Amino acid sequence: MRGFLGKRIDACVAKRIFAQDPDLLVAPFRQRAERGCWQTEFWGKWALSAAAAWEYTGNAESRARLLASARDLLATQSPNGYIGNYAEDSHLAGWDIWGRKYTLLGLLRLFDMSGDRSLLDGAKRLTAHLQTEVGSGKADIVTQGLYRGMAASSILEPMVLLFRHTGDQAHIQFAEYIVGRWSSERGPQLIEKALAGVPVAQRFPRPKKWFSWENGGKAYEMMSCYVGLLELFRETGRAPYLEAALRAHQNIHETEINLAGSGSAEECWYGGRALQTTPAHNSMETCVTMTWMQFGAQLLRLTGDPCFADDIEASVYNALAGAMTPDGSSFGQYSGLEGQREPGVPQCGMQLNCCQANGPRGLMLLPAVAVMHSGEGPWVNLYEQGEYPLVLPSGQPATLSMVTTYPFSGAVSLRVHLKAPERFTLRLRIPQWSAQTALTVNGSVVQGVKPGSYAAVDRRWNSGDGLELKMDFRMRLIRSPGNGTARFVAVQRGPLTLARDLRLGQSGIDNAVSLTSAGDGTLPAKVLPLIDGIGMNFAVPESRAGEIRLCAYASAGNSWKADSRFRVWMPEA
Numbered sequence: 001m002r003g004f005l006g007k008r009i010d011a012c013v014a015k016r017i018f019a020q021d022p023d024l025l026v027a028p029f030r031q032r033a034e035r036g037c038w039q040t041e042f043w044g045k046w047a048l049s050a051a052a053a054w055e056y057t058g059n060a061e062s063r064a065r066l067l068a069s070a071r072d073l074l075a076t077q078s079p080n081g082y083i084g085n086y087a088e089d090s091h092l093a094g095w096d097i098w099g100r101k102y103t104l105l106g107l108l109r110l111f112d113m114s115g116d117r118s119l120l121d122g123a124k125r126l127t128a129h130l131q132t133e134v135g136s137g138k139a140d141i142v143t144q145g146l147y148r149g150m151a152a153s154s155i156l157e158p159m160v161l162l163f164r165h166t167g168d169q170a171h172i173q174f175a176e177y178i179v180g181r182w183s184s185e186r187g188p189q190l191i192e193k194a195l196a197g198v199p200v201a202q203r204f205p206r207p208k209k210w211f212s213w214e215n216g217g218k219a220y221e222m223m224s225c226y227v228g229l230l231e232l233f234r235e236t237g238r239a240p241y242l243e244a245a246l247r248a249h250q251n252i253h254e255t256e257i258n259l260a261g262s263g264s265a266e267e268c269w270y271g272g273r274a275l276q277t278t279p280a281h282n283s284m285e286t287c288v289t290m291t292w293m294q295f296g297a298q299l300l301r302l303t304g305d306p307c308f309a310d311d312i313e314a315s316v317y318n319a320l321a322g323a324m325t326p327d328g329s330s331f332g333q334y335s336g337l338e339g340q341r342e343p344g345v346p347q348c349g350m351q352l353n354c355c356q357a358n359g360p361r362g363l364m365l366l367p368a369v370a371v372m373h374s375g376e377g378p379w380v381n382l383y384e385q386g387e388y389p390l391v392l393p394s395g396q397p398a399t400l401s402m403v404t405t406y407p408f409s410g411a412v413s414l415r416v417h418l419k420a421p422e423r424f425t426l427r428l429r430i431p432q433w434s435a436q437t438a439l440t441v442n443g444s445v446v447q448g449v450k451p452g453s454y455a456a457v458d459r460r461w462n463s464g465d466g467l468e469l470k471m472d473f474r475m476r477l478i479r480s481p482g483n484g485t486a487r488f489v490a491v492q493r494g495p496l497t498l499a500r501d502l503r504l505g506q507s508g509i510d511n512a513v514s515l516t517s518a519g520d521g522t523l524p525a526k527v528l529p530l531i532d533g534i535g536m537n538f539a540v541p542e543s544r545a546g547e548i549r550l551c552a553y554a555s556a557g558n559s560w561k562a563d564s565r566f567r568v569w570m571p572e573a
């Protein structure tokens with residue numbers, strides 16, 4: 001990937017993922033005195049992003065360092081199997097099980113990458129020890145830690161992945177035990193409330209204390225449970241698991257996700273979609289952005305419904321790209337739709353916070369999401385300059401190249417390179433926002449291309465065959481949701497949400513505007529020359545000031561100082 005996303009991935013891999021000293025992440029595991037913090041999530045999160053970065057780059061030195069850190073981590077494993085940093089009398093409290101989850105995920109991912117059995121054995125012993133502490137007749141998983149047991153319960157995901165490797169019924173039974181406890185009186189009711197359509201922000205009474213067991217609206221932990229539930233669906237085929245996850249995702253999309261493709265305030269769901277024109281404290285946690293993308297990627301793989309790819313696209317081009325510092329070395333913890341970008345603070349005596357550890361995982365999801373495969377052929381989800389390896393239905397390897405300046409322009413040239421001609425179906429995602437789309441194959445028009453679907457081109461492909469895709473990049477005027485008396489407008493172009501930014505030379509970025517759209521909601525606009533540090537920017541006619549200037553939300557505020565204060569929603573005159 002060599003365009004807008006690829007450049008960000010390269011910067012993040014070089015300056016954040018591979019720049020990490022793994023010893024700092026393993027060090028806490030040598031202490032056994034913790035009672036409330038989450039130092040033990042950081043090695044696993046880093047290992048997941050570093051494994052993906054290694055697969056993407058093939059960098060041998062990084063692979064060796066990653067596997068060496070896993071051996072250092074395993075050296076901290078107790079004879080009874082425990083890996084963590086909690087004091088013996090505080091096991092299961094706070095973030096202990098959550099930390100074990102990330103350790104398991106990291107060990108299993110590195111086992112997949114290396115085939116080193118000691119990693120799988122370490123994961124099995126860690127799980128066997130957990131099963132001596134948690135389960136029927138022992139500690140109840142949903143009463144452990146915070147957020148109605150959702151943090152602890154999200155260990156469901158690696159439990160299913162472990163079963164996939166071992167085939168050991170004890171592992172799948174433990175996974176089913178966790179899901180069974182969700183439905184208990186004290187459980188988070190993740191299946192029942194989703195099936196009943198209860199909005200995610202209204203599932204439980206407002207907690208007296210945010211940092212507590214009774215807080216049932218914590219966004220990242222809730223979605224992490226659904227990610228695990230979808231893995232369990234893959235093993236069991238139990239339809240309510242998929243249905244509950246689909247309805248939860250839809251509810252989050254409809255009630256929480258804002259114009260930048262993220263949501264949450266104080267890391268919790270709060271009905272944020274309808275409230276997004278009002279600033280909220282600590283909104284759009286980067287962990288929420290990443291997990292929303294991960295949740296969508298799971299559903300995209302299971303259903304082939306392009307609405308999930310549309311959601312991922314909105315998150316990555318806006319919320320996630322905007323949260324990353326321009327040099328790739330860090331991610332902000334919270335982002336808003338207006339204000340000034342701020343770095344997060346280090347947590348638990350580490351030099352990192354949860355979001356700096358998760359932002360890279362969001363970017364590293366993209367190579368796998370961009371082009372997916374089914375038995376019928378490839379599915380193109382993201383449009384990005386680059387070369388994509390394909391495996392065709394016959395097993396023949398091939399390459400798909402994309403030439404484009406997306407998301408600056410909506411024109412993409414795709415070309416298939418393969419040794420022997422082969423018939424297969426190539427699917428291209430037509431974004432929901434692209435009202436008018438043109439597609440040709442070797443110059444012939446493809447009919448029936450609809451927004452919010454995949455255009456399926458089924459033919460015998462020869463090497464060098466090409467497609468030209470032209471998406472609708474007219475500016476779109478967006479009116480504020482909700483029933484408030486104050487009205488706001490915002491502007492989008494292609495996958496990008498746009499923003500005003502003080503650096504565009506207009507002091508009155510908070511002034512009311514009057515924008516006149518055509519009947520189909522599109523706005524006339526001028527594309528202006530790129531500006532250093534901001535990149536693409538546009539002028540839109542405005543009836544009072546003559547015009548207003550807008551840039552991508554992803555670059556708005558990216559001096560991370562007051563000089564680049566920005567806003568997405570503009571008061572309407």
Ligand SMILES: [Zn+2]
Nearest residue numbers: 285287354355
């Ligand atoms: Zn976070």
